[in-house]
Each structure stands twice: as structure tokens, then as C-alpha cells.
Amino acid sequence: MKMYEVCCDSCFSIFTIPKLVEEHLRDSGETLYCPKGCGLSFEKKKKDVCDDSSITKSRLAATKRSLSATQGVVTKLRNRIRKLNQG
Numbered sequence: 001m002k003m004y005e006v007c008c009d010s011c012f013s014i015f016t017i018p019k020l021v022e023e024h025l026r027d028s029g030e031t032l033y034c035p036k037g038c039g040l041s042f043e044k045k046k047k048d049v050c051d052d053s054s055i056t057k058s059r060l061a062a063t064k065r066s067l068s069a070t071q072g073v074v075t076k077l078r079n080r081i082r083k084l085n086q087g
């Protein structure tokens with residue numbers, strides 16, 4: 001049987017439920033309770049959001065940093081060229 005790993009947003013407990021149960025919860029919108037009793041909603045793909053978005057966010061931040069660094073270099077070069085052209 002395929003299992004689905006659940007990460008509790010409140011207490012960070014990690015536990016597994018059968019994939020069929022996970023699909024049922026997602027379809028029905030019923031609440032799942034973690035071993036410590038926190039209520040978890042399955043409206044969205046929580047695990048995927050948890051894993052992918054943090055990676056995407058850090059990649060986006062890194063890309064933005066390198067982009068702004070590149071823009072800074074371009075601006076400096078432009079200013080240097082302008083000064084050279086002015087004489």
C-alpha cells in the first residue's frame with residue numbers, strides 16, 4: 001500500500017497515512033488529526049507546498065541578488081563609458 005508522509009504545521013510531527021486516506025481527506029475536505037491532536041486541513045497539497053515553495057523562494061531570492069549585483073556592475077560600466085565619452 002502506498003503511504004503518504006504528513007508534516008504537521010503546528011507541532012512538526014511527521015507521520016504517515018495510507019495514500020487512499022490522504023486522497024479521501026483531500027477530496028472531502030475533512031480534518032485530519034496529528035498524533036498530538038492538531039487539526040490538519042487537506043485542502044491544498046501541504047507537503048508539496050512546504051517543500052517546493054521554500055526551495056523556490058530561496059532560489060528566487062538568490063536570482064534577485066545576482067540580478068541586482070549584475071545591474072550594479074552595468075550601471076558602473078555605463079557611468080565609466082559616459083565619463084570617457086565626455087572626455
Ligand SMILES: [Zn+2]
Pocket residue numbers: 008009010011012013034035036037038
Ligand atoms: Zn501536530
